[in-house]
Amino acid sequence: MARDERGVTPQSEDFSAWYNELVFKAELVDRGPVRGTMVIRPYGYRIWELLQADMDRRIKETGHVNAYFPLLIPESYLRREAEHVEGFAPELAVVTHAGGKELEEPLVVRPTSETVIGEMMAKWISSHRDLPMLLNQWANVVRWEMRPRMFLRTTEFLWQEGHTAHADEADAMREKLIALDLYAKVAREIAAMPVVAGEKTASERFPGAVRTYTVEGMMRDGRALQSGTSHYLGTNFAKAFSIQYTAESGEQQYCHTSSWGMSARMIGGVIMTHGDDKGLVLPPLLAPYQVVIVPIGRGDQAGQVLPPAVELAERLSRAGIRAHVDTRAQLSPGFKFNDWEMRGVPVRLELGPRDLADGAALMSTRLGEGKSPVSLDSAPAVLLAELTAFQDLLLRRATSFRDSRTATVNAWEEFAEAVTTGWALAFHCGQAQCENDIKAATSATARVIPAEGAPEQGVCVRCGLPSAYGKRLIFGRSY
8 A cells, every 4th residue: 555654554454563653653752772762752751741640640649649769679679579580580680780890789670669669668667557558659660671662562661650558458459449440540531441450360460469450451453452450469578578567456467568550551552542544543631732723824824824823722722722833834734734643633723814714713633524614712612522522432432443353252263263353252261271272372361350240150262161260251462
């Protein structure tokens, strides 16, 4: 298919190429100087800022407070929890020299912070009155990726990580539900991603966790993307780091801890949930510019149209709309239209001399067909309604797509076919070896045991043994 230099490979032709081209052409990222790292450009970083601001507000509303912990962690800390170090060992970046000499103990560049925060919790917690301790950190982490992909898997990435300590399992499990609900709401309400929340199987748990929970979204190629996780760590890390408290009875008891995180991979999820062959399609709540105004005219006409365009943008901004006037005089209107379409702007307004004389602008929405006039006087109210409708449309569209690509299956042949284009809802025996066999045969894994849905009994789609979960699991290929 022919396309100009501004275009991207069609999704149907090569989804991976579409994604890899789009993140660069939409000026979201650039490659960093170290293999697997990325530079997040201003347009991409603004999406992260909007997501971060909303999440930070929600996190604080649940009683958590922000803190910051060191990037460098003594290697011995990770070794205190056996499953944890084994799970992360292949991804660790280790500092062995500093200040011109070899270090007595190697330092690990933070892959996650359970260990260093556990060390601090042990110092800060002494009594039941100190619990629960509800901490959150906005940080970068480093995990050495063999097959990096912008936003999805990079050597260094941005995230938030919640870390909490509780008096007992019941309180820690309530925390897990708070975090999982927070992620599901952010995904659905802000990113317009219809995620499925639930628990991971034992094989898919976070290293060192007793139970792991997730929110999973379907991308437009039918693959799953893990968009946020919450872990109940039991007393594993408390015992490794002596996180203890004195109960009301006077006994010394170990805390029950949790951790949970969502990263900038959510941006990759937004791109792949909503994007099309023309480029990005951004939910208004995450769009750096919700409305772009393109003045039409050259010379004297440009001078006539530009001031009203700027004045309109200011009125929109006062109404709470992120508006931008494209003043790039060297570019044609057609180029600008294609450029903003590719960059996913929800609404575009054209304002030329004739429109100005009519007291209107021509409006185009990112997924709409054609143009319609909007009165300049009523523009703020009309556009607020359009943006709300567009946000809702994206969630409905993504939900419909996910449902159309999700098949309830009982036979292995149906399962193998379903996971080539989407998700399979199937019973599973719970055996790790059976999960491995499924992955080897189809590249599909157990993505989530859905929290919602009625109990069901059946036999494993692969081996025929009774289901271990009392309901169907979602299986799919994933990122």
